[in-house]
Amino acid sequence: MEFKHKKLANGLDIIAEVNKDAQSAAFGVFVKTGPRDETNNIAGVSHYLEHMLFKGTDKLSTYDVNRRFDGLGAIYNAQTGDEYTIYYAAILPEQLYETAQLWCQLMRPALRDDDFNMEKNVILEEIAMYQDLPHYDVHENCKALHFGEHPCSIKALGTVESIKALTSKQMREYFESRYAPNNITVVIAGKFEFEKICDYLETGCADWQPKHADRKTEYFAGTAKKEHQKKKNLTCRHIGLMSPTVSYQDDRADAATLLAKIIGDDIGSRFFWQLVDTAIAETATMHCEAMDGVGAYYSYIRTPEENCSKVLQIVEDIFKSLYREKISADELQKAKNKVLSAITIKNEIPMERLAELGINWTYLKKYRPIEEEIEKIKKVTIDDLTALMQEFPLMPFTQFSLGPEK
Amino acid sequence: MTEKIDIQKFANGMVVLGIPMRQVQSAAFDFLLPAGASLMPEDCCGAPAVIEDWIFRGAGGKTSRELTDLLDGLGIHRNSSIESKHIALSAVLEAENLTRAIELYADIIQKPALDESQFEYSRQLALQGLASLEDDPMHKTMLLLRQHFYPDPLGRSPLGNQKDLQNLTAQMSKQIISENFNVSEIIFAVAGKYDFPKLCSLLEKLFAGQKPGESKDINIKTQSLAYNYLRHEGAQVHIGLMTPAVTPQNIDYYNARVAVAVLSGGMSSRLFTEVREKRGLCYAVGASYHSFKEMAGIGCYAGTTPDKAQQTYDVIIAEFKRLAEGISDDELKRAKIGLESSLIMQSESTISRAQAAAMDFYMLGKVRTLDEIKQQIEKITVKSVLDFLKKNPFDKFCSVTIGPSEIKTV
Numbered sequence: 183m184e185f186k187h188k189k190l191a192n193g194l195d196i197i198a199e200v201n202k203d204a205q206s207a208a209f210g211v212f213v214k215t216g217p218r219d220e221t222n223n224i225a226g227v228s229h230y231l232e233h234m235l236f237k238g239t240d241k242l243s244t245y246d247v248n249r250r251f252d253g254l255g256a257i258y259n260a261q262t263g264d265e266y267t268i269y270y271a272a273i274l275p276e277q278l279y280e281t282a283q284l285w286c287q288l289m290r291p292a293l294r295d296d297d298f299n300m301e302k303n304v305i306l307e308e309i310a311m312y313q314d315l316p317h318y319d320v321h322e323n324c325k326a327l328h329f330g331e332h333p334c335s336i337k338a339l340g341t342v343e344s345i346k347a348l349t350s351k352q353m354r355e356y357f358e359s360r361y362a363p364n365n366i367t368v369v370i371a372g373k374f375e376f377e378k379i380c381d382y383l384e385t386g387c388a389d390w391q392p393k394h395a396d397r398k399t400e401y402f403a404g405t406a407k408k409e410h411q412k413k414k415n416l417t418c419r420h421i422g423l424m425s426p427t428v429s430y431q432d433d434r435a436d437a438a439t440l441l442a443k444i445i446g447d448d449i450g451s452r453f454f455w456q457l458v459d460t461a462i463a464e465t466a467t468m469h470c471e472a473m474d475g476v477g478a479y480y481s482y483i484r485t486p487e488e489n490c491s492k493v494l495q496i497v498e499d500i501f502k503s504l505y506r507e508k509i510s511a512d513e514l515q516k517a518k519n520k521v522l523s524a525i526t527i528k529n530e531i532p533m534e535r536l537a538e539l540g541i542n543w544t545y546l547k548k549y550r551p552i553e554e555e556i557e558k559i560k561k562v563t564i565d566d567l568t569a570l571m572q573e574f575p576l577m578p579f580t581q582f583s584l585g586p587e588k
Numbered sequence: 589m590t591e592k593i594d595i596q597k598f599a600n601g602m603v604v605l606g607i608p609m610r611q612v613q614s615a616a617f618d619f620l621l622p623a624g625a626s627l628m629p630e631d632c633c634g635a636p637a638v639i640e641d642w643i644f645r646g647a648g649g650k651t652s653r654e655l656t657d658l659l660d661g662l663g664i665h666r667n668s669s670i671e672s673k674h675i676a677l678s679a680v681l682e683a684e685n686l687t688r689a690i691e692l693y694a695d696i697i698q699k700p701a702l703d704e705s706q707f708e709y710s711r712q713l714a715l716q717g718l719a720s721l722e723d724d725p726m727h728k729t730m731l732l733l734r735q736h737f738y739p740d741p742l743g744r745s746p747l748g749n750q751k752d753l754q755n756l757t758a759q760m761s762k763q764i765i766s767e768n769f770n771v772s773e774i775i776f777a778v779a780g781k782y783d784f785p786k787l788c789s790l791l792e793k794l795f796a797g798q799k800p801g802e803s804k805d806i807n808i809k810t811q812s813l814a815y816n817y818l819r820h821e822g823a824q825v826h827i828g829l830m831t832p833a834v835t836p837q838n839i840d841y842y843n844a845r846v847a848v849a850v851l852s853g854g855m856s857s858r859l860f861t862e863v864r865e866k867r868g869l870c871y872a873v874g875a876s877y878h879s880f881k882e883m884a885g886i887g888c889y890a891g892t893t894p895d896k897a898q899q900t901y902d903v904i905i906a907e908f909k910r911l912a913e914g915i916s917d918d919e920l921k922r923a924k925i926g927l928e929s930s931l932i933m934q935s936e937s938t939i940s941r942a943q944a945a946a947m948d949f950y951m952l953g954k955v956r957t958l959d960e961i962k963q964q965i966e967k968i969t970v971k972s973v974l975d976f977l978k979k980n981p982f983d984k985f986c987s988v989t990i991g992p993s994e995i996k997t998v
Contacts, residue, residue, distance in 0.1 A: 203610065203611040204936070205932055205933075205936050206932060206933055236855070248854065248856035248860070248865070249856040251854065251855065251856075252853065252855065252925070252926055253925065255929030256854075272933050273929070274929055274932060300865075300868045301868065302868075303868030304864060304871050305871075306893075307869070307871040307872075307891070307892060308871035310823040310891075310892075310893050311823075311872055313823035314725050314826070314891070315724065315726070414821045415723075415820055415821040415822045417722035417723050418719055418720050418723050420723070449656065449666070450656050450657065459652070460709060461709040461710075461712035464713060464719075484720055486719065515661070516660040519661060523662075523663030523665065523682050524663075526613050527665065527680055527681075527682075530612045530936065530937075531936050531937055532936075533933075
């Protein structure tokens with residue numbers, strides 16, 4: 183694997199990892215903007231804008247865009263995370279250059295009012311769809327409760343009210359302030375010629391004007407509030423728990439990932455043995471959400487309504503026990519093995535590697551080769567985990583749950 | 589894209605398939621065990637979901653904890669699924685741990701502890717899985733759709749039903765395992781980095797002692813295509829519909845696949861264009877091909893708020909029917925490129941290749957190479973798809989909706 187980097191005069195970073203043996207290539211545009219860069223009155227604009235980019239430019243209609251991507255055989259889409267918006271395509275190497283050209287054009291969208299009004303219906307349907315997916319709904323609500331007044335509390339899709347009230351003018355203003363080349367990284371992985379793709383990008387993106395695109399990144403440990411909502415269509419109890427941890431930029435982020443695996447990997451973790459193996463809960467998992475300047479552990483548990491108190495008692499016992507007795511060397515090693523094998527497996531596919539490269543660069547402005555990732559995981563010690571738990575206590579946690587009315 | 593496929597059949601009937609992949613350090617494998625939902629006795633629906641959990645609770649003299657620790661120690665990412673004919677046990681891991689992992693899986697399949705004290709946990713988890721389906725109306729719609737489209741026992745839900753799960757005992761489950769884990773019908777597939785001769789001698793040593801059992805047949809009942817509605821006080825009406833198509837053994841299989849790609853391949857496809865882009869009726873809308881060995885269908889899902897549900901359904905049905913009226917050369921070209929390109933992308937994943945190889949062998953008695961699939965797709969013309977649609981018009985539908993209100997169906 184060979185790393186390449188070029189910075190254009192307008193501040194656009196182009197980073198690439200060339201794998202000559204790959205069958206495919208992956209192309210991504212990582213824009214460092216998301217719901218946390220919004221305010222409540224424009225909540226959901228990042229995600230809505232992501233949809234609008236597919237609606238074309240002054241020269242391309244929605245239908246032209248869709249036909250061109252499909253004609254290239256691209257597997258393409260976009261995703262709005264809390265802190266970034268990613269546009270991507272997995273493609274056969276020979277079609278990469280045209281795909282890159284198309285994405286560059288789309289990064290300067292027309293944002294036509296007709297398209298804006300039609301797409302509003304689709305966004306409202308997407309909000310409705312997620313209301314019928316309680317595991318998603320509970321995560322969004324738990325995050326909002328945990329982060330309180332902090333910008334990370336804003337829900338990814340916004341709300342029905344914020345979307346209905348949003349105007350195309352507000353979206354254009356948001357676009358102008360956030361989609362500046364100095365706030366965007368173009369990422370390529372797999373089989374391709376770097377110089378050739380840079381030529382395409384230099385031509386396509388040279389006239390993008392840099393702008394000040396800042397973000398507030400103050401740390402927040404969470405509200406530790408508790409809330410429960412009843413819904414008439416639910417059968418099970420869906421519980422979300424959040425407690426603070428390190429940010430993505432912190433060197434201890436790998437230790438936090440391993441700690442979450444030890445506590446709540448879907449198989450073989452403490453949650454697994456005490457909650458799932460014993461059939462007290464159907465699902466109980468924990469993962470680390472390391473973000474820009476902040477971080478949180480998120481646990482999701484689905485259980486029969488009658489088991490809810492028992493589940494919460496066991497979770498508290500598990501958290502307390504981690505402070506009483508040290509994590510065993512064997513537990514840590516198993517967590518490492520799972521993380522290390524996942525790194526090997528996912529990096530075999532250019533599309534997976536693209537995500538890793540782009541997110542690393544967006545947060546750290548740094549290339550991290552796979553070997554370095556592996557070394558960092560291997561170096562984590564039990565003492566690192568103990569120190570992490572002391573500085574970022576697992577309790578008290580924020581708790582949001584959804585359950586049936588009866 | 590020339591691809592090598594390794595095949596070995598043991599004296600007891602077990603089949604071993606391999607797809608070597610250059611430049612990967614991982615290996616993935618898939619065991620298909622002939623104990624799927626449709627093969628269960630009448631009153632044991634849901635038994636595979638219990639069995640799939642129970643066999644991992646200790647095997648080969650190791651306790652549940654010892655076994656899980658050993659698997660975790662190998663850094664295995666494992667998955668089990670219940671299909672109509674099989675319980676599929678798959679795993680992906682670093683290639684250097686493959687031998688040890690297969691040894692452990694051989695114990696899980698042939699020497700599970702089946703400790704009765706653990707059975708109740710497995711049964712309770714299966715019941716909870718069934719209960720949680722109530723909170724996932726999208727998934728429930730698609731399971732109900734298959735149940736109503738395919739005649740029993742083909743379309744049975746992998747999660748079973750509450751009554752049967754409540755009555756299921758450890759003894760009944762043991763009986764099912766001994767009758768169904770028949771080595772002569774086990775298919776094993778591996779893809780990635782492996783040494784085939786070594787792998788075969790390992791598997792032969794591990795499974796040679798197993799004598800072939802009796803092959804199980806199913807009696808497929810008849811079923812008429814109808815509309816089924818379930819009330820659910822959620823935000824959306826979840827619409828599922830399915831129309832008959834040809835199975836992979838059929839000469840028209842690739843025509844059917846291309847027809848579905850025109851209908852719902854990429855974002856320029858007909859359903860996405862007419863339902864989402866032009867009318868803004870849905871976020872999620874899409875159709876896909878689904879098949880068993882005996883029967884196949886083209887299923888479609890759309891989720892929409894109640895006031896748009898009827899229009900969504902009507903537009904989808906109109907698009908299914910309109911396909912036979914004509915397809916443009918550009919549409920055909922995009923559909924074919926999309927199918928071929930997905931094929932190559934999937935070929936980069938060891939687990940996708942292993943699972944596809946096992947399923948191909950079960951369906952067709954052979955594993956199709958990527959070249960062969962590509963050539964078949966390339967042969968398809970507008971005329972061949974339209975001729976297929978004349979023989980197999982998309983005009984009869986089974987429909988399921990779950991949501992706050994009902995719709996009128998054709």
